[in-house]
Amino acid sequence: MDKFRMMFQFLQSNQESFMNGICGIMALASAQLYSAFEFSCPCIPEYNYAYGIGLLVTPPIWFFLLGFVLNNNVSMLAEEWKRPTGKRVKDPTILRYMFVSITQRSLIAPMVWISVTLMDGKSFLCAFSVNLDIHQFGNSTLIDGMTEVEIVKLLAKIPCKNIFNQPEVISREAASRYIKCISQAFGWVFLLLMTLAAFMIRAIRPCFTQAAFLKTKYWSHYVDIERKLFDETCKEHAKTFAKVCIQQYFESISGDMRSFHKHRSSKDDSDDDDDDDKKKSDEDKLLGIRDQDDMNKVLWNWHTCKPPLALRKEQPDGESHEGLIPNGDVRGVSGGPNGYANGHAPDLPKREWAAYYSKV
Numbered sequence: 001m002d003k004f005r006m007m008f009q010f011l012q013s014n015q016e017s018f019m020n021g022i023c024g025i026m027a028l029a030s031a032q033l034y035s036a037f038e039f040s041c042p043c044i045p046e047y048n049y050a051y052g053i054g055l056l057v058t059p060p061i062w063f064f065l066l067g068f069v070l071n072n073n074v075s076m077l078a079e080e081w082k083r084p085t086g087k088r089v090k091d092p093t094i095l096r097y098m099f100v101s102i103t104q105r106s107l108i109a110p111m112v113w114i115s116v117t118l119m120d121g122k123s124f125l126c127a128f129s130v131n132l133d134i135h136q137f138g139n140s141t142l143i144d145g146m147t148e149v150e151i152v153k154l155l156a157k158i159p160c161k162n163i164f165n166q167p168e169v170i171s172r173e174a175a176s177r178y179i180k181c182i183s184q185a186f187g188w189v190f191l192l193l194m195t196l197a198a199f200m201i202r203a204i205r206p207c208f209t210q211a212a213f214l215k216t217k218y219w220s221h222y223v224d225i226e227r228k229l230f231d232e233t234c235k236e237h238a239k240t241f242a243k244v245c246i247q248q249y250f251e252s253i254s255g256d257m258r259s260f261h262k263h264r265s266s267k268d269d270s271d272d273d274d275d276d277d278k279k280k281s282d283e284d285k286l287l288g289i290r291d292q293d294d295m296n297k298v299l300w301n302w303h304t305c306k307p308p309l310a311l312r313k314e315q316p317d318g319e320s321h322e323g324l325i326p327n328g329d330v331r332g333v334s335g336g337p338n339g340y341a342n343g344h345a346p347d348l349p350k351r352e353w354a355a356y357y358s359k360v
Contacts, residue, residue, distance in 0.1 A: 026070075026109035030063055034116050041126035043160035045152045052127025056117050060110030067106025073098060076227055086305035094223065097216045111194055118187030121180030122159070128179060129158040137178070138170035230302070240285040241295075 042051055068074050077098045080090065117123050132155055134143055143151065146169075157164045158179075164172050205213065289295050 026063060026067065027112040030059070030109045030113040030116070033059075034113060034120070039122045039126075041122070041159040043126075043157045043163060045130055045156040048130060048156050048159070049127045052123040052125070055123040056114065056127070060113050063109035063113060064106050067109060068102060071102050071105065073102055073224065076224060077102065079227075080223055083306070084304045087308045088306040091216075091219065093212070093216045094220050097220050098223075101220075115187055115191055118183050118190060121183035124183030124186070125176060125179045126159045128182075129175070130155045132158070132175055132179065134170055137175045139168065142169045234299075236285060237287065237289065237295075240282050241290075244282055244286065244290075 039055075041048060077095065080098075081095055083090070130152055134151055134155060146154070154166060154169060158170075158172050158175050161172070289298060
């Protein structure tokens with residue numbers, strides 16, 4: 001269990017690299033899944049287009065949604081978006097940055113699937129074989145004697161080698177190569193556009209205000225780290241709370257045994273001292289919250305009214321605040337703690353001293 005715990009902590013601390021690895025694995029999985037997928041075009045005019053386009057579009061949508069599901073930041077984004085404002089104002093730029101970051105990672109696997117599908121050309125052939133100009137690849141004398149319905153049915157059978165039974169009318173191999181060539185051209189254009197878009201995003205980003213980007217990136221990381229630390233603190237408090245609760249339960253039902261152990265040897269007394277130290281450390285971990293209602297109130301307040309992002313500067317014990325704030329008001333002008341207005345040190349004007357010497 002310790003190894004799994006260490007691995008889980010490592011993944012949490014390197015979440016960005018881990019998510020990039022997950023996206024890469026999903027991209028490879030999409031390509032491998034397509035190669036293992038058995039393509040079976042229905043070769044029916046009414047269903048060819050739906051099957052071919054569905055194979056090109058439906059799996060990318062699934063991979064895109066799967067990328068959102070596997071990304072842990074989705075729940076953090078939803079929580080930050082839906083939480084009440086409270087004492088901390090929500091920044092839309094942070095939410096937008098988080099959403100764009102999640103979307104970029106989720107688009108990798110769908111892009112790979114679409115590229116592989118277009119390069120292979122089977123779905124494109126199945127979808128658009130009916131739209132092929134039969135006069136370019138067929139025998140005109142035989143085609144003129146066929147009805148429009150027969151021509152459409154014949155074109156729909158081009159993707160299916162096993163059931164194509166009229167090679168004298170149209171060259172199936174030539175028609176398939178033609179459509180697959182167009183599909184591969186679309187595939188290369190798609191890759192070029194995606195690469196160009198990624199390059200433009202990378203190149204244009206430094207042209208905007210870098211300070212605003214760094215601020216957004218910093219606070220998005222802060223929200224992620226704050227959530228992780230809050231979860232760790234809750235787990236530690238819950239573990240300590242359960243430990244103390246169980247200890248008090250056993251102590252309450254074994255009072256006689258506890259009174260008996262008070263008369264043990266000095267060695268046992270030293271062990272009792274160690275137990276007292278452990279109890280003190282447990283008390284520190286409880287952070288003064290020893291009741292179920294109090295803990296529920298803390299959790300509720302954390303969601304509805306998160307603390308403002310303005311840390312208080314702790315003052316040494318016994319330090320005088322007189323002279324910093326007029327009229328000796330320890331809480332400051334606006335009621336800020338520790339003698340500071342709103343938790344920040346006031347900008348006090350510096351006094352300039354001048355010394356004058358007389359020759360008299």
